[in-house]
Amino acid sequence: MAQYQKKESSKHKGLAIHESGLIIDPQHPYLAATPDRIRNCDCCGKILLEVKSLFSKRNLVSHIAAQDYLQKKGKVYFLREESNWNYQIQGQLGLARMEQCDLIIYTQKGIMVVSVAFNQSLWEQMLLKLKIISYFIRGPRIVW
Numbered sequence: 001m002a003q004y005q006k007k008e009s010s011k012h013k014g015l016a017i018h019e020s021g022l023i024i025d026p027q028h029p030y031l032a033a034t035p036d037r038i039r040n041c042d043c044c045g046k047i048l049l050e051v052k053s054l055f056s057k058r059n060l061v062s063h064i065a066a067q068d069y070l071q072k073k074g075k076v077y078f079l080r081e082e083s084n085w086n087y088q089i090q091g092q093l094g095l096a097r098m099e100q101c102d103l104i105i106y107t108q109k110g111i112m113v114v115s116v117a118f119n120q121s122l123w124e125q126m127l128l129k130l131k132i133i134s135y136f137i138r139g140p141r142i143v144w
């Protein structure tokens with residue numbers, strides 16, 4: 001997180017990073033999310049932060065370590081839509097009512113930042129499935 005803050009603070013005005021508590025959606029009280037951090041700056045507003053490390057691949061550079069999750073278009077890496085990380089992030093963005101997430105992937109070789117935009121239609125598909133699941137479980141919350 002310190003590496004990320006250092007990297008970003010020169011590019012953004014008044015950048016602050018803070019912890020986020022449990023977020024519960026009042027419309028869907030069976031769903032909750034615990035984002036790693038939330039950042040805020042004067043230029044971009046609030047962005048959700050999700051930090052991932054892959055212990056078994058910690059000796060590789062980030063984009064190689066996380067290659068199963070990523071897709072490269074030109075020079076830019078994107079998070080694959082059909083990946084667990086994306087479902088988790090979309091769930092957090094949907095519950096937090098936020099539009100943007102910075103996925104921070106770190107290994108011992110350094111960090112990389114992948115920008116993930118909220119996908120409204122994917123979130124609606126997920127909600128539909130989660131509503132069905134919650135009808136049968138009626139138990140503890142599903143927490144991302």
Ligand SMILES: [Zn+2]
Pocket residue numbers: 011012013041042043044045
């Ligand atoms: Zn900014």
